[in-house]
Amino acid sequence: MAIVAAGASIGKEGAPRELGALFGGSLSKGLHLFISDRQLLIACGAGAGLASVYQVPFASALFVLETLGVCWKLKNIIIILATTYVSAYCTKPIVGGHALYIIDKVTIDSSSFIQAIILALFVTALAIIFGYFAKKASKHHITGKEILWTLSFTFMILGGLSAYLPIFMGNGQVLAQWIFSGNSSAYLLVILIIKCLLVCLLLRSGAYGGTLMPSFAIGVGTGYLITVLLGNFGFSHSLSLGMLLGITVFLGTMLDPPNRNSLGCWFYRYRRSYRIPTYTSKYPIKDNKQ
Numbered sequence: 001m002a003i004v005a006a007g008a009s010i011g012k013e014g015a016p017r018e019l020g021a022l023f024g025g026s027l028s029k030g031l032h033l034f035i036s037d038r039q040l041l042i043a044c045g046a047g048a049g050l051a052s053v054y055q056v057p058f059a060s061a062l063f064v065l066e067t068l069g070v071c072w073k074l075k076n077i078i079i080i081l082a083t084t085y086v087s088a089y090c091t092k093p094i095v096g097g098h099a100l101y102i103i104d105k106v107t108i109d110s111s112s113f114i115q116a117i118i119l120a121l122f123v124t125a126l127a128i129i130f131g132y133f134a135k136k137a138s139k140h141h142i143t144g145k146e147i148l149w150t151l152s153f154t155f156m157i158l159g160g161l162s163a164y165l166p167i168f169m170g171n172g173q174v175l176a177q178w179i180f181s182g183n184s185s186a187y188l189l190v191i192l193i194i195k196c197l198l199v200c201l202l203l204r205s206g207a208y209g210g211t212l213m214p215s216f217a218i219g220v221g222t223g224y225l226i227t228v229l230l231g232n233f234g235f236s237h238s239l240s241l242g243m244l245l246g247i248t249v250f251l252g253t254m255l256d257p258p259n260r261n262s263l264g265c266w267f268y269r270y271r272r273s274y275r276i277p278t279y280t281s282k283y284p285i286k287d288n289k290q
Contacts, residue, residue, distance in 0.1 A: 003202075003207045003208065003209060004171060006155070007158065007162070007169040008158070008171070008202050008207055008209060009158065009169075009170065009171065009172065009195060009198040009199050010171060010199055010202055010207055010209030010210060010211065010213075010214060011171045011172075011210030011211060011212045011213035011214060012053075012171060012209065012210065012213070013050065013053075013054075013210040013212045013213070014208065014209055014210045015049075016049035016050060016052065016053040017046045017049045017050055018046070019049055020045035020047070020049025020050070021042050021046040021049070023045050024041040024042040024043070024044055024046070024048075025038070025041070025042045025045070027041060028041040028042065039070075040070060040076060040079065043080070044064065044079060044080055044083040044084075045083075046063075046064065047061060047063055047064035047080060047083060047084045047087075048060070048083050048084055048086075048087035049087075050084075051083075051084035051087045051088040052087045052088060052090070052091040052095065053091075053095065055088050055091075055096075056088070057081070057084035057085040057087070057088040058081075058084070060084040060087075060088075061077075061081050061084045064080050064084075065077070100173065100177075101173075101176060101177055101180055102177065102180060102181065103180045103240055103243070103244075104180075104182070104239070105240065106241050106244060107238045107240070107241065108238070108241060109238075111235070111236070112237070112238070112241060114235075115227065115230070115235075115237040115238075115241065115242060115245065116245055119223060119226055119227075119242065119245045119246060119249055120245075122222070122226055123219065123222050123223065123245075123249040123253075124253050126218075126222055126250070127219075127249065127250045127251075127253035127254050130196050130218065130254070131211075131253065131254045133200050134199060134200055134211050137200040137201070137203040137204035138203045138204075140204065141203055141205070141206050141207075141208075142204070142205060142206040143206065146206075147205070147206035150204075150205040150206055151202075151205050151206050151207060154201050154202055154205040154207070157198075157201070161194065161198075165191070167191065168191075168194065171209075171213035171214060171217075172195065172213045172214040172215075172216060172217030172218070173213060173217070175191075175195065175217040175220075175221070176216055176217040176220045176221075179217075179221055179224050179243065180220065180243065182239075184224070184228075188224070188225060189225060192218055192221045192222065192225075195214060195217065195218060196214075196218060199211060212251070212254075212255075215251055215254050216247055219243075219246040219247035219248075219249070219250030219251060220243045220246055220247055221246070223242045223243040223244070223245055223246015223247065223249075223250075224239060224243050224246065226246070227239050227241075227242030227243070
């Protein structure tokens with residue numbers, strides 16, 4: 001949490017998930033539950049941690065069922081949903097339920113299917129490459145005394161880049177909203193590449209954090225760039241849809257289970273703040289076309 005608060009280019013989703021799991025494990029041990037029930041309670045704790053911080057109980061329940069491999073039994077589903085929704089409800093007065101991202105109206109037409117196929121082909125390849133290096137950097141991260149100078153040196157690099165372009169700071173939320181708002185740059189591709197390198201460098205240097213939020217921002221950027229590139233070749237597609245598809249494909253590739261990343265992309269309500277009930281877009285997105 002301290003690393004993320006200091007402006008590191010990594011996500012904060014690891015801490016609430018693991019703290020929730022630790023609490024669930026301690027509680028199940030104190031209650032002397034059976035192994036199967038302990039496993040379920042630990043998984044529920046992880047889902048509750050995500051639900052409380054991000055206010056996405058349904059997406060957190062899908063995370064527990066898919067990523068943590070909990071059996072899709074009716075009893076398990078009811079317990080998991082109850083845990084995530086109660087957790088989100090209890091923390092809402094503190095965390096708040098406001099939209100974190102503002103995005104233009106999403107339009108879908110006959111060419112959207114072609115747009116989705118093209119984005120899937122290119123974004124998937126980019127996500128595989130990023131995921132490979134990020135996992136490798138995290139697996140071989142520095143843990144000894146060297147971490148004192150490796151992290152310091154890495155933050156010096158991050159600080160130097162951020163002094164020139166502050167958008168490099170943070171886990172990617174500002175970068176994603178910057179792109180969502182229609183801002184662009186001739187160097188956007190370079191910015192995304194540097195963002196990827198910073199994430200891998202921080203993980204390799206010993207920083208502990210997730211890749212979900214950075215992947216979200218990178219998915220937005222790649223979806224935007226590919227859609228703009230298609231426009232240059234005479235194909236007119238929705239930029240908003242392209243960015244959402246970029247998120248869906250990028251995180252679907254990074255996280256493996258695809259259901260969390262695709263189901264909610266069509267739950268759109270015009271003139272309202274809407275929340276995509278998936279782990280991909282676990283961040284509430286608001287339509288700014290009032």
